[in-house]
Amino acid sequence: MSTVAVVGGGAAGLMAAGTAARFSKVTLFERNEKVGKKLYITGKGRCNFTNLTEPSEFLRSVVGNPKFLYGAVNKFTPADAMAFMEAQGVEVKEERGHRVFPLSDKASDITKALTNYCKGNGVDIRLGSYVEELVHTDCGYEIGFAGGEKLLFDKVILACGGITYPSTGSDGNGYLLAKKLGHEIIDPKPSLTDIKVREDVSALEGLSLKNVAVSVCVGNKTFLRQGEMLFTSDGVSGPVILTLSAYISRMDCCGAKLYIDLKPALDTETLDKRILRDFDKYKNKFFKNSLDDLLPTRLIDYITERTGINPDKPVNSVTKSERQRLLQIIKALEFTVLGLGGKERAVVTSGGVNVKEVNPATMESKLCKGLYFAGEMLDVDALTGGFNIHIALSTGFVAGKAAGEAL
Ligand SMILES: Cc1cc2nc3c(=O)[nH]c(=O)nc-3n(C[C@H](O)[C@H](O)[C@H](O)COP(=O)(O)OP(=O)(O)OC[C@H]3O[C@@H](n4cnc5c(N)ncnc54)[C@H](O)[C@@H]3O)c2cc1C
Structure with missing residues (x-):
């Protein structure tokens, strides 16, 4: 029986380990004292773990490399993810926008389900185990730990996550392990995050606007979304903004124009x-x-100031050109983008292991036989709505199955 090491105990690593263990002897290494630290904070503690749509529709919400995920999302579909959780004893529910949560609204139920799946299939879970080194030898993969211990495995699945919320354990170190084995890392950037603007919006902090249309123009491209947003101390955030951030995260957006x-x-x-x-x-x-x-009370002073019209001017003496200026500002309140919110507040990473170097049918590296990748480590990312955890689960499933089954 071959031996498989899984590095990382998030959604991807747990799914990969539990699946590989159906066929092989599997050890999972997690640097934290518990698995699924990021899962606990997902969906505001409720864990929106998939989006119940057909794979083709699902892939329309994937921003980074949807074609690469075609096989994984078809092999482990959103319906499979629901059935998987139910088989592990977790009742689930579908909410607005096809988002699926545990019925209990507790993310911990999802982590428990994945952990039970691993334990049920005999995975040896080693907590507090930080993998520092990974070397490809003639006999397999040598894993080095802090303290000098080394262990040898036939195969390795890297599921170390991305760069966001580094306090959860995914701090980008996994990319270094992949890079040392010859893989190209597409510059990891924070995505699904707030957008910082040059203008002072601190007076509007916390103001939420429903049903606005926001567009961002980067170079010759314009991205437009309609829905809800809010102001932060130094920019804008909320659902519409997070979505837009996913589209511009791979671009140099400093200096881009944002219009509300x-x-x-x-x-x-x-x-x-x-x-x-x-x-x-x-x-x-x-x-x-x-x-x-016409406008929310908190916005009136700000808009008035942006028009340059004397606020104490009697309304009946506002000129036509002044009114045109007001009109233009209401239809296209302009801001200059300074950049995106940092990795401490971004939901997901865009960038990661170049998918051109990975076989989409197995998640095996095309450069190193016996090395597999799963989850956010890969250069794939999607919008909010349960897509990103599903990507972790489906790529974990495919990598686990291939690594476990292969001779
Ligand atoms: C606040 C927040 C809310 C979110 N909400 C949702 C949501 O509701 N729905 C959704 O679909 N997505 C959500 N996401 C995104 C989603 O959580 C991630 O895309 C997904 O969990 C990634 O899973 P992963 O297993 O690839 O990586 P991670 O969950 O990051 O797991 C990687 C694991 O590897 C471990 N590790 C790293 N390096 C090493 C090493 N060298 N040795 C040993 N262990 C190592 C880490 O400690 C970590 O436990 C959210 C993200 C955040 C930050």
Whole structure:
């Protein structure tokens, strides 16, 4: 029976280890004192572990290298992920947007299910085991630990995660192990994160806007999304912004322009008529008091300032060109992007092990026979909605099956 080492006890490593152990002798090494440290904080502690869509639709939400994931997501589908959890005794539920959670709303149930799967199949889980070195020898793979101990395995599955939330254990060290074995690492960048802007928005911190359209123009590309966003102390965040960050994370976005259309349902002409109606209604008031019906209270001072119109000007003396300026700002409130939120606050990593060097049918390295990759370590990433954990589970399943079965 061949021996398999799995490095990393997140969703990918646990799934890979439990699956490989159906056919081989498996040892899982996790640097932390418990497995699944990141899983505990996913989905605000509820763990949105998959998205119940057909694989073809699922792949439309994958931003980084969807084609590479075609085989994995078809071999271990979202329906399989649900059935897997149920078989491990976890009741599940589907929520808005096909997102699937444990019925208990406890992420710990998902970690328990994966751990039980490993234990049930006889995986030897070694906690507090930081793999420092990985060497390909004629007899297999030599794994070196802090303290000098070395162990030999026939095969290795690297599932060390990405660079985000490094306090959970995934701090990018896995890339170094892969790099030393000759793999190219596509520059890992934070994704699904907030966007920092040059303008001072600190006065708006915490203000949430529903149903706005946000566009980001990077070079000659424009990305547009509509929905909910909020202001932070130094930029913007919320669902729409996280999605946009995924599209621009691989680009040099410093200096890019971000526009918020505060009234996407109204075209310019209709909005102008609406403003004129409001100006008429508030004709005896100051300009700053004429926008109450149109904008959230907390935004009025900010918008007024951006128009450059004297806030204490009587509404009936606001000129046509001033009104046009107001209109333009409401339809396209402009910001200059400074960059994305750092790895401490990003949900996922874009970049990682170059998928061109990995066989998508098995997750085996094309450069080192017997070496496999799974999860966020790979240069794959998706939008929010349960896609990223599913990617970890499905690539873990494929890598585990291939590593366990292969002679
Ligand atoms: C706040 C937050 C919320 C999220 N919510 C969701 C969600 O609801 N749904 C969703 O789909 N995705 C979510 N994600 C993303 C998702 O959690 C990850 O994409 C996924 O968990 C990655 O799994 P992984 O197994 O590849 O990596 P990880 O979970 O990062 O696991 C890697 C493991 O390897 C260990 N390790 C690393 N190096 C070594 C080493 N040298 N030796 C030994 N062990 C090592 C680490 O300690 C870690 O336990 C969220 C992410 C964050 C940060």
